[in-house]
Amino acid sequence: MSRDERERLRDLKDAITAIHEHLQRVDKTAPKMDDPLLHDALLFQFVVIGEAVKHLSLETRESAPEIPWTDIAGLRDLIAHEYFRIDIHRVLEIVERDLPALERAIDRMLPD
Numbered sequence: 001m002s003r004d005e006r007e008r009l010r011d012l013k014d015a016i017t018a019i020h021e022h023l024q025r026v027d028k029t030a031p032k033m034d035d036p037l038l039h040d041a042l043l044f045q046f047v048v049i050g051e052a053v054k055h056l057s058l059e060t061r062e063s064a065p066e067i068p069w070t071d072i073a074g075l076r077d078l079i080a081h082e083y084f085r086i087d088i089h090r091v092l093e094i095v096e097r098d099l100p101a102l103e104r105a106i107d108r109m110l111p112d
Contacts, residue, residue, distance in 0.1 A: 003055070005056065005057060005060055006110070006111070008052045008055050008056055009052075009056075009060075009106055009109055009110045010110065011048060011049075011051075011052040012048075012049055012052045012053070012102070012106045013103075013106050013107070013110060014048075015045040015046075015048040015049045015052070016045075016049070016099060016102065016103050016106065018041070018045050019042060019045045019046075019095060019099065022038060022041045022042060022045070023038075023042075023095065026038055034088075039088050039091075042088070042091055042092075042095070043079050043083075043086065043091065046075055046076060046079055046091065046094075047076050047079050047080060049072060049076065049102075050072055050073050050074075050075055050076020050077070050079070051076055053069055053072045053073050053076070054073045054076070056069070060109060063108075063109060064105035064108070064109065066101060066105070067101065067102055067105050068098075072102070075094070
């Protein structure tokens with residue numbers, strides 16, 4: 001049984017929320033930002049985000065053309081298949097720079 005569009009959007013929202021929650025638990029100025037458990041948690045959520053994006057319909061993706069859907073799916077593939085190339089500081093940049101726009105788009109798409 002496949003998941004429907006609304007469930008995929010909810011998966012995206014839940015993963016974004018989890019990323020925010022993981023980062024709130026850490027003192028960003030402390031060396032804890034190098035915590036392997038935090039890295040694992042963040043990377044897993046990005047895999048969830050990428051997988052959900054891959055299963056969204058073209059119509060849904062086209063409703064938010066400002067979102068780089070292909071890049072999001074590509075990050076998932078990079079984490080899953082070329083994990084040795086991941087720079088956690090780049091991932092944190094993505095969280096700060098790109099995640100807010102994705103979150104706004106998902107909030108627009110998700111019916112209340």
